[in-house]
Amino acid sequence: MKYSHIVFDIDGTLIDTEKAILMSLQKTILDEKGIKKDLQELHFALGITGKDALLQLGIDDIDYVQFIWDEIFKKYSGDICIFDGIRRLLEELKANSITLGIITSKTRKEYEDDFIRFGIAEYFDTVICADDSNEHKPNAEPMEKYLQYANAKRKETLYIGDSVYDMQCATSAGVDCALAIWGRIDSGDIEATYYLNFPKDVLNVLVDNxxxxxxxxxxxxxxxxxxxxxxxxxxxxxxxxxxxxxxxxxxxxxxxxxxxxxxxxxxxxCNETGFQTPKLDTRAAVFKDKKILLVKEVSSGTWSMPGGWVDVNQSIYSNTIKEVNEEAGLDVIPERLIAVQDRNKHNIPKYAYGICKVFVLCNVLGGEFKSNIETSESKLFSLDELPELSVEKNTKEQIKMCFMAEQDDNWKVMFD
Structure with a gap:
């Protein structure tokens, strides 16, 4: 199994509490403070502690209003239910000797009052509530507490939740995370290791085949x-x-x-119409003093040769110039082709659509690196001192090929 510990959020992941939470909060702040909010405006409260939600709403007497909210919440308890497929999922995970845990923004009392009655608490070995940590989601501390109490390894732990706070909590602790879309209207722009449409999809990520x-x-x-x-x-x-x-x-x-x-x-x-053809990606090989120029990507912190998708109004030649200028701040002249490769034959992970990668040797005219939204720095590297590469874009073997082409005036274009 890929993971030995599966940790769940409660609200919006194991049980459907969205309606109860939002409607009780809406009524509480209206009755107690005269604050009118649409349910959509209160969505931020999902996934964080009640006190944090009230704090964001500017409530001063938080303890009192929290008490009122808890009382009103009980009136909506009939609207709460376990998501379809959860009980069967827990049974299958246990049957496969997976250790199960919970990290929730509920207090221990809320956990006992709101969750125990559903009869699935027995599946979980370790439960981290809001009382167990000084900081709460999206901070990493709740996950750090779980790893400590459960004696779990980061690389063997997966956290499943329905909010951006859950994903940030796991990511900050160096743990993989999965977004439970069954508990959401959509996934938005939330970054996660996996996106799960149904509870049964959890089983698919456990097998590394x-x-x-x-x-x-x-x-x-x-x-x-x-x-x-x-x-x-x-x-x-x-x-x-x-x-x-x-x-x-x-x-x-x-x-x-x-x-x-x-x-x-x-x-x-499936975002295209017409006869399907591969996409084009250019990578510029820029050398100085027998070293190759790489740029550090903001999104991943890994390094790649300057390049990207060929825009619809660009040629291989012009796109190579554009990408180097945007990512490295340099003005270049494309000199000759090094290779045209089928990306799925050379790079991982395999993509669900075809890509032709075009490697182009370039000469520098001038310029210097400028801060931009895609890359944080540029630097020259020799072949034996390459940094951590963005292997989905370029591998060490591909960079080595570019070194060989730069040193050979009679280089013949390689193609798949």
């Missing part, structure tokens, strides 16, 4: 290609309906195996 996943992904890619061709050229309404269903199946396969939401996969995987 790369070969099996590659085969399924190959099938999904082919199904998507065939369905898009069918939707492009078919005239019969019944055939179009069938091709639309084939496309949906391809999305479901990718979503299940990649741990991404159906919405996200659909936007990434």
């Amino acid at each position: 790369n070969k099996h996943d590659d085969v399924l992904l190959d099938w999904a890619i082919e199904l998507q290609f065939l369905s898009q061709c069918g939707l492009t050229y078919s005239k019969d309404l019944f055939d179009i309906e069938r091709f639309e269903r084939i496309r949906e199946i391809s999305v479901e396969i990718v979503s299940t195996k990649a741990g991404l939401s159906l919405e996200k996969v659909n936007n990434l995987f």
Whole structure:
């Protein structure tokens, strides 16, 4: 199994409490403080402690208002239920000897009053409540407490929750996280290791079976290609309906195996019309003093050759110039092609669509690095002192190929 500890949030993950929390909070602040808020305006309160929520609302006598909120919350308890599939999931995880835990923003009393009655508390070995830490989600302390009390290793622990605060708590502690979309309207822009549409999807992330996943992904890619061709050229309404269903199946396969939401996969995987062709990505090989120029990515902290998608109004030549200028602040002239590669044959993870990577040797005219939203710095590296690379964009083997091309005036373009 990939993880030996699975830790859950409660509200919005194990039990559906959104309506009860928001409606009771709405009534509390209206009755006690005369504050009128739409339910949408109170969504920030999901995933943090009640006191933190009241603090953000500018409530001064927090303890008293919290007491009133708790009392009003009880009147909505009939609207709370366990999400479909949770009980069966917990049984299967236990059957596979997975240690289960909870990290919640509820106090210990709220945990006992609101959760115990559902009859699933017995599945959990370690429970971290708001009382157990000085800092709360999104701070890492609750997760650090769990790791300590449960004697769990970071790399073997997965935290599942429905809010950005849950994901930030796990990430700050160096723990993988999964967004429980079954407890949300949408995933928004929340960053997570996995996106789970249904509770049963948790089981898919536990098995690290790369070969099996590659085969399924190959099938999904082919199904998507065939369905898009069918939707492009078919005239019969019944055939179009069938091709639309084939496309949906391809999305479901990718979503299940990649741990991404159906919405996200659909936007990434099925966002084109017409005959499907690979995307183009350029990477600029810029050398000085027998060292190659790399840029550090803001999003990941890893390093890559300057480059990116070829814009619809750009050529390979012009896009290479544009990307180097944007990411490294340099003005360059593309000199010659080094290689044209099928990305999925050289880089990981495998993508669900085709990409042709074009490596271009460039000469520098001038310029200097400028702060930008994509990269935080640029630096020259020799082949034997390469930093941590963004391997989905360039590997050590690809960079070595560029070194070889730069040193060989008679270099012949390599292509897959």
